Amino acid sequence: MATTRIAQRERAQRALQLRAMGATWQRIADDLGYRSRQAAHMSVKTYLAQHQPDxxxxxxxxxxxxxxxxxxxxxxxxxxxxxxxxxxxxxxxxxxxxxxxxxxxxNGLYRPAQTEHAVAVTVTPSPRDAIEEARRRTLEALNTNTIDAEVVEP
Structure with missing residues (x-):
């Protein structure tokens, strides 16, 4: 027995209502004549996909x-x-x-007000960054103020 699209839509709507009231998929299938609980679930899923509210x-x-x-x-x-x-x-x-x-x-009239705050921020380097900076400065100092020499002991 073929069902019309209108009848299918109305049955899916009723299935959605029953589900919203806490009915199990099996109960919905039994009450509305679906072949299985999966068929009832798919009917509602299809209905929702086709009727997304604007x-x-x-x-x-x-x-x-x-x-x-x-x-x-x-x-x-x-x-x-x-x-x-x-x-x-x-x-x-x-x-x-x-x-x-x-x-x-x-209607969006409760948007949070944006306020600006003057905040003094002091950024201190992490220990790793401080060590890298010290290493860089040491190498720079060595490269500019050293004489390449070798010490020979008698």
Whole structure:
């Protein structure tokens, strides 16, 4: 019995949902009629490869969702304030602050500030570098101030 692409996609989506809820591949295969757990796994893997979300589009959708939530909660905050319901005002204020912070993070407004610091750094050579420098200076001194001679003792 041939299945349509739409039916295959819907079955893969359901398999993904079951997996996200903690179902084993074998359970998914049994529940959705896959031949094996590997077939269920490959179906989900193929589905995910074909349906990669666009990060910018997802950011836009999430940003709009946060904006709608903020608008709705702000209207309720105004009503609660008008009615003198301080507890609700406080709860809604905290949630609105949280939504605003989330929106700011989502849209890149929480970038770390770059600061410049004047720092005095003293670099000391490592022992190996100090020995090499001393050796180089010694050889230079020997090469410029020595006379090539041989001492013969009687």
């Amino acid at each position: 990060p910018e589009a997802e950011r836009g959708v999430t940003s709009e969702t946060l904006r709608i939530l903020q608008s709705t909660l702000f209207s309720r905050l105004v009503d609660a304030n008008t009615q003198g319901d301080t507890d609700t005002v406080v709860k809604l204020s905290k949630e609105l602050r949280s939504l605003t912070a989330e929106s700011s993070r989502l």
